[in-house]
Amino acid sequence: MSRSVTVIGLGPMGQAMAAAYLDQGYDVTVWNRTPSRADALVARGAHLAASPEDALRANELVVLSLIDYPAMYATLKGAEDAVAGRVLVNLSSDTPEQARAAARWAEELGGTHLTGGVLSPPPTIGSPDMSTFYSGPRTAYDTHREALEVITGKTDFRGEDPGLAALMYQLNMVVFWPAMLAYWQAVALAGAHGIKAADIAPYVTENYAGMGQFIDFYAARIDAGDHTGDVDRLSMGVASMEHVVHTNADAGVDTAFPQAVLDAFRRGADAGFGADSFSSVLKLMKK
Numbered sequence: 001m002s003r004s005v006t007v008i009g010l011g012p013m014g015q016a017m018a019a020a021y022l023d024q025g026y027d028v029t030v031w032n033r034t035p036s037r038a039d040a041l042v043a044r045g046a047h048l049a050a051s052p053e054d055a056l057r058a059n060e061l062v063v064l065s066l067i068d069y070p071a072m073y074a075t076l077k078g079a080e081d082a083v084a085g086r087v088l089v090n091l092s093s094d095t096p097e098q099a100r101a102a103a104r105w106a107e108e109l110g111g112t113h114l115t116g117g118v119l120s121p122p123p124t125i126g127s128p129d130m131s132t133f134y135s136g137p138r139t140a141y142d143t144h145r146e147a148l149e150v151i152t153g154k155t156d157f158r159g160e161d162p163g164l165a166a167l168m169y170q171l172n173m174v175v176f177w178p179a180m181l182a183y184w185q186a187v188a189l190a191g192a193h194g195i196k197a198a199d200i201a202p203y204v205t206e207n208y209a210g211m212g213q214f215i216d217f218y219a220a221r222i223d224a225g226d227h228t229g230d231v232d233r234l235s236m237g238v239a240s241m242e243h244v245v246h247t248n249a250d251a252g253v254d255t256a257f258p259q260a261v262l263d264a265f266r267r268g269a270d271a272g273f274g275a276d277s278f279s280s281v282l283k284l285m286k287k
Contacts, residue, residue, distance in 0.1 A: 003027065005147060006059040008052065008075065010037040012122040013091070014065030018046060019152045020126035024150050031055035033075070054084035061144055063151070064090045069098040073105075084110030087140050089148065090115040091132075095170070096163030103136060103162035112140045115162045115171025118152055128153050135165035178210070185248070186284050192251035218279050227273070227280040234281070235274040238265045 003026050007018040010032035018041050030038050031049040038048045049055035049104045055061055066072050069092060072083045078084070088106055090099070090113060099115040106113035113136055120130035132152030134141055141148075141157055148155050158164040159170055183204055187197045221227070241262035264281055273280035 004059045006054055006055050006062040009065035016122040016125035020151045029055055029058040052076050052077035053082045058084055062088050066092040068092050070096040080109050087112045089114045089116055091118050091198050096166045100163045112137055114140055115165040117165045125151055131156055133158055133165040133168040135159050136162045152160050181257055188253045189248055189251055192253050208284040222279055227277045229276045232277050234268050234276055234278045237278040238269050241265055
């Protein structure tokens with residue numbers, strides 16, 4: 001198997017990926033709209049392509065680390081002829097439908113598209129403990145799995161539908177961003193009382209670690225359609241979030257985020273779910 005790869009897009013993630021390949025002795029070609037971002041990689045032995053077309057033609061395996069799929073089309077505009085025979089591993093974030101459209105686009109040009117959903121932040125790229133979703137042609141995945149594991153640790157192949165890896169990634173982002181915003185909210189509230197972020201960090205970490213027990217407990221019930229209010233009640237959630245909103249307001253801290261949670265709980269209670277588990281708000285979220 002060839003130990004050569006092209007990386008297109010040298011933001012923090014792309015730079016980390018190219019560096020990981022260099023660490024493992026790969027022959028690495030890179031391209032970025034701002035060439036100076038490649039300086040440190042070139043100093044380590046990477047080849048800077050003169051154009052996206054040259055970057056594509058350099059290797060069969062091409063890793064795309066761009067902001068989204070429109071950025072891929074913009075970057076490769078004019079280089080479409082060079083897509084033929086290439087395996088484009090698109091690690092950009094976007095929707096499942098965008099991933100499916102990109103797979104059709106690549107196939108029409110004679111190339112292969114593998115969708116990736118990377119759960120690692122740039123500092124942990126190359127760590128064997130991290131995990132990444134992939135979907136698309138199984139043959140391409142199997143052929144290049146060793147190379148994919150260099151940058152994204154454990155690989156979780158979700159199937160041949162190119163949209164599945166993007167969907168799994170977005171499901172994780174649905175949880176990640178609000179969870180971190182909840183922490184920022186707590187930091188803002190703590191700061192209003194003279195308490196530092198580092199002071200509450202251990203307690204927040206313990207809180208998040210314990211969330212796994214709740215997720216496992218509710219998952220089985222939700223799949224069974226069981227929203228019985230024997231352990232918790234939505235009415236309790238309404239009261240609790242009212243206290244959270246008032247505590248933030250009293251401290252002069254912005255209440256938009258906790259208010260949004262309270263509004264969701266109130267909608268559920270108004271719909272008649274007050275005596276049910278707060279998981280009953282799912283009924284309002286589903287189609």
